[in-house]
Amino acid sequence: MQDVATFPTKSAAPPASRAECAALDAADPLAAIRDEFVLPEGVVYFDGNSLGALPRRTMAGVTRMIEQEWGQGLIRSWNGVDWYPMPHTIGERVAPLIGAAAGQTVICDSVSVNLFKILISALRMRPGRTVLVSELDIFPTDLYIAEGVGRLVPGSGRRLIGQDGPDLESVLGPDTAAVLLSHVDYRTGRLHDMAAITEQVHRHGALMIWDLCHSVGAMPIELDACGVDFAVGCTYKYLNGGPGSPAFLYAASRHQDSIDQPLLGWSGHADPFALEPGYTPVPGVGRFLAGTPPMLSFAGLLAALEVFEGIDLHQVRAKSLALAELVIARGDELGLDLATPREAGRRGSHVTFRHEHGYQIVQALIERGIIGDFRAPDHMRFGLTPLYTGFCEVWDAMDAMAEILASQSWRDERFGRHGIVT
Amino acid sequence: MQDVATFPTKSAAPPASRAECAALDAADPLAAIRDEFVLPEGVVYFDGNSLGALPRRTMAGVTRMIEQEWGQGLIRSWNGVDWYPMPHTIGERVAPLIGAAAGQTVICDSVSVNLFKILISALRMRPGRTVLVSELDIFPTDLYIAEGVGRLVPGSGRRLIGQDGPDLESVLGPDTAAVLLSHVDYRTGRLHDMAAITEQVHRHGALMIWDLCHSVGAMPIELDACGVDFAVGCTYKYLNGGPGSPAFLYAASRHQDSIDQPLLGWSGHADPFALEPGYTPVPGVGRFLAGTPPMLSFAGLLAALEVFEGIDLHQVRAKSLALAELVIARGDELGLDLATPREAGRRGSHVTFRHEHGYQIVQALIERGIIGDFRAPDHMRFGLTPLYTGFCEVWDAMDAMAEILASQSWRDERFGRHGIVT
Numbered sequence: 001m002q003d004v005a006t007f008p009t010k011s012a013a014p015p016a017s018r019a020e021c022a023a024l025d026a027a028d029p030l031a032a033i034r035d036e037f038v039l040p041e042g043v044v045y046f047d048g049n050s051l052g053a054l055p056r057r058t059m060a061g062v063t064r065m066i067e068q069e070w071g072q073g074l075i076r077s078w079n080g081v082d083w084y085p086m087p088h089t090i091g092e093r094v095a096p097l098i099g100a101a102a103g104q105t106v107i108c109d110s111v112s113v114n115l116f117k118i119l120i121s122a123l124r125m126r127p128g129r130t131v132l133v134s135e136l137d138i139f140p141t142d143l144y145i146a147e148g149v150g151r152l153v154p155g156s157g158r159r160l161i162g163q164d165g166p167d168l169e170s171v172l173g174p175d176t177a178a179v180l181l182s183h184v185d186y187r188t189g190r191l192h193d194m195a196a197i198t199e200q201v202h203r204h205g206a207l208m209i210w211d212l213c214h215s216v217g218a219m220p221i222e223l224d225a226c227g228v229d230f231a232v233g234c235t236y237k238y239l240n241g242g243p244g245s246p247a248f249l250y251a252a253s254r255h256q257d258s259i260d261q262p263l264l265g266w267s268g269h270a271d272p273f274a275l276e277p278g279y280t281p282v283p284g285v286g287r288f289l290a291g292t293p294p295m296l297s298f299a300g301l302l303a304a305l306e307v308f309e310g311i312d313l314h315q316v317r318a319k320s321l322a323l324a325e326l327v328i329a330r331g332d333e334l335g336l337d338l339a340t341p342r343e344a345g346r347r348g349s350h351v352t353f354r355h356e357h358g359y360q361i362v363q364a365l366i367e368r369g370i371i372g373d374f375r376a377p378d379h380m381r382f383g384l385t386p387l388y389t390g391f392c393e394v395w396d397a398m399d400a401m402a403e404i405l406a407s408q409s410w411r412d413e414r415f416g417r418h419g420i421v422t
Numbered sequence: 423m424q425d426v427a428t429f430p431t432k433s434a435a436p437p438a439s440r441a442e443c444a445a446l447d448a449a450d451p452l453a454a455i456r457d458e459f460v461l462p463e464g465v466v467y468f469d470g471n472s473l474g475a476l477p478r479r480t481m482a483g484v485t486r487m488i489e490q491e492w493g494q495g496l497i498r499s500w501n502g503v504d505w506y507p508m509p510h511t512i513g514e515r516v517a518p519l520i521g522a523a524a525g526q527t528v529i530c531d532s533v534s535v536n537l538f539k540i541l542i543s544a545l546r547m548r549p550g551r552t553v554l555v556s557e558l559d560i561f562p563t564d565l566y567i568a569e570g571v572g573r574l575v576p577g578s579g580r581r582l583i584g585q586d587g588p589d590l591e592s593v594l595g596p597d598t599a600a601v602l603l604s605h606v607d608y609r610t611g612r613l614h615d616m617a618a619i620t621e622q623v624h625r626h627g628a629l630m631i632w633d634l635c636h637s638v639g640a641m642p643i644e645l646d647a648c649g650v651d652f653a654v655g656c657t658y659k660y661l662n663g664g665p666g667s668p669a670f671l672y673a674a675s676r677h678q679d680s681i682d683q684p685l686l687g688w689s690g691h692a693d694p695f696a697l698e699p700g701y702t703p704v705p706g707v708g709r710f711l712a713g714t715p716p717m718l719s720f721a722g723l724l725a726a727l728e729v730f731e732g733i734d735l736h737q738v739r740a741k742s743l744a745l746a747e748l749v750i751a752r753g754d755e756l757g758l759d760l761a762t763p764r765e766a767g768r769r770g771s772h773v774t775f776r777h778e779h780g781y782q783i784v785q786a787l788i789e790r791g792i793i794g795d796f797r798a799p800d801h802m803r804f805g806l807t808p809l810y811t812g813f814c815e816v817w818d819a820m821d822a823m824a825e826i827l828a829s830q831s832w833r834d835e836r837f838g839r840h841g842i843v844t
Contacts, residue, residue, distance in 0.1 A: 038493040038494075040496070045496060047497040054488065054492050062488060066484060071462070074465070074475065075793060083665060109532075112687030113713055140698060141713065144687060145685070152575075243487075247713070261570075264566035291533055292532055294718075300718045
């Protein structure tokens with residue numbers, strides 16, 4: 001039931017040589033899945049936690065939608081090949097990845113827009129409660145959206161936990177309407193205990209909203225079993241839906257009649273083609289839909305989710321943890337400052353080191369085809385995507401890191417002193 | 423300066439025979455543009471006002487983004503091939519189609535979501551004014567969004583003009599914050615006088631917001647010259663961006679420092695990668711951006727807009743009006759009830775007839791490969807898309823209409839009594 005409890009909190013010792021890595025790769029039950037992806041020659045990709053790699057079947061899926069469904073079917077495809085229900089039908093492909101029974105998950109808009117809809121709804125579902133709780137370390141767009149909501153709903157306020165701020169229990173109270181936390185921290189990879197926190201928040205009568213951007217597709221998630229109220233997540237990281245592919249939104253069945261979100265668009269209307277001047281929401285999670293969905297991006301997402309058919313997320317999680325143990329062990333040898341929790345049950349699927357010259361070091365790695373990323377102020381992130389990352393790749397990348405640190409080659413001017421690695 | 427005044431208010435007599443239609447097609451300066459589109463065998467497409475046909479270059483543009491930019495470039499493409507600026511760079515390709523100088527047009531989200539952002543901003547830009555004015559005949563999502571805004575902003579209200587309701591002048595007053603009208607009516611094709619109405623609204627101190635969904639790409643539009651404040655429009659109708667392709671948003675330069683919209687997402691932040699917990703809007707129209715954009719759909723839109731390079735919108739408009747004159751003349755011969763204004767300067771680019779059995783008649787036409795559409799309660803719409811529709815096609819379609827009406831073949835059970843034609 002608890003997503004955290006189902007994982008080993010301690011893994012076996014990480015491989016101590018390249019030969020041991022090769023043995024692990026050879027025994028990897030997920031090894032064949034790598035063939036589902038296009039991975040450029042000469043690149044070792046540790047940024048699937050930011051933009052997932054291209055699934056081989058994406059091009060065929062998008063081509064079918066463009067050439068057949070749009071080109072030949074034209075307007076008829078909205079009904080004829082079921083474009084209209086796609087926010088729901090693709091949502092149901094995400095549902096098993098987040099532990100959601102049918103009828104609670106839709107694909108629509110962006111994480112930012114979906115959070116806005118949920119936060120306004122949450123405040124309306126808890127009249128008399130005015131406070132939204134979040135955390136300083138959450139991806140900033142979540143805080144910005146909460147800021148926008150706060151300015152729109154008179155009397156509402158915001159409290160932030162984490163870093164040097166207060167802890168969760170101390171800010172929860174009878175005025176708390178909802179709590180919004182990121183399941184996995186986008187910088188450090190810290191994993192929250194979804195079951196325990198959701199229960200804690202419910203004890204105070206507040207609603208629990210999880211941002212799953214940095215966990216979905218990398219581990220089992222059990223929204224229903226944990227009693228979560230709402231969740232959002234993006235589909236272009238571990239789900240490989242393509243750059244900016246539309247977000248998903250989860251609303252627990254028990255709340256769906258109470259949803260009162262302000263982005264009243266025709267896609268959420270009970271009878272969109274009656275074209276009535278007044279708004280009547282469709283029953284169910286569909287009332288979170290607003291405008292017309294971007295179907296080319298939907299086609300890419302649909303193809304990417306087909307890759308997950310038959311994949312055991314517990315296997316994904318086990319490999320993710322083992323890959324991370326290797327990164328951490330080699331990082332320790334190099335004296336790197338680990339920002340990620342050491343305890344396996346408290347980690348997501350990326351490993352982060354802090355280094356004052358992290359930006360330049362990441363650039364030096366990228367020059368060698370080893371693509372991780374940098375997040376301000378000093379975080380070097382290495383995303384581990386079990387569907388296409390192997391142990392030897394990690395071993396070789398950490399060898400490269402060792403060379404770059406030993407030679408201080410990152411000091412070269414061409415790696416800049418400042419800038420953005422996305 | 424006035425988009426209406428630049429067009430003939432009366433056109434030459436429509437062609438009176440198929441031979442005359444063939445002569446017009448042969449002399450059509452836009453005829454070659456038809457080759458830019460994929461048009462299925464056996465289909466005559468009169469629904470480009472709902473979903474534009476597939477441009478031939480779309481597949482190549484989307485393939486390049488998927489295979490090269492995403493597949494090979496991976497995360498590097500956000501900077502490397504300028505994915506990040508695409509809301510702006512593609513916006514600047516829409517700008518000449520709407521008469522907008524640079525720096526005022528972005529591509530983002532859906533029309534519904536963009537209207538929400540604009541309406542909240544408009545109320546905040548006119549403190550003390552609480553009323554949003556719109557029209558009963560506008561596409562309903564606009565009314566739904568205004569309804570959602572009304573429930574969110576205490577004390578605000580809504581007044582609707584049109585049909586049997588009051589006229590515009592009678593509802594404008596010192597309490598009017600903004601007016602939202604559809605340039606072209608989605609059912610009847612009625613064209614508003616943008617210049618005159620914008621001036622009228624400004625006389626009352628209110629902001630003017632135009633919904634350009636049903637006009638953009640089918641005629642010249644002069645937002646800057648008309649002094650318009652804000653505009654939105656979709657890109658999947660006459661712009662052929664593909665099903666659900668992202669919307670555009672226009673904000674006049676003079677307002678951009680005052681924009682205060684509540685969907686504060688990281689794409690609208692002054693420095694998105696500083697990852698600061700507090701929101702600081704980017705200067706300019708970019709502060710209307712919220713979440714991460716769906717890039718596959720952006721790629722489709724970019725390719726589609728390339729088709730418009732070098733096209734004279736006055737030629738497009740002239741052909742659109744001439745095609746419509748032919749539909750109207752043949753409809754008159756058949757005794758059809760024209761819902762579209764007869765005066766050329768008061769029409770958009772689709773022609774609509776009212777018929778109590780309109781649904782079945784449209785179905786009977788579709789069975790013959792003639793794709794128009796039906797809008798409740800009784801509107802048969804024929805979209806005229808000058809980039810790929812010819813005079814002979816219109817002639818033949820109206821021949822088919824004549825046969826269907828004369829034989830009453832639409833009464834066949836297979837055409838149903840009720841349903842949706844999108």
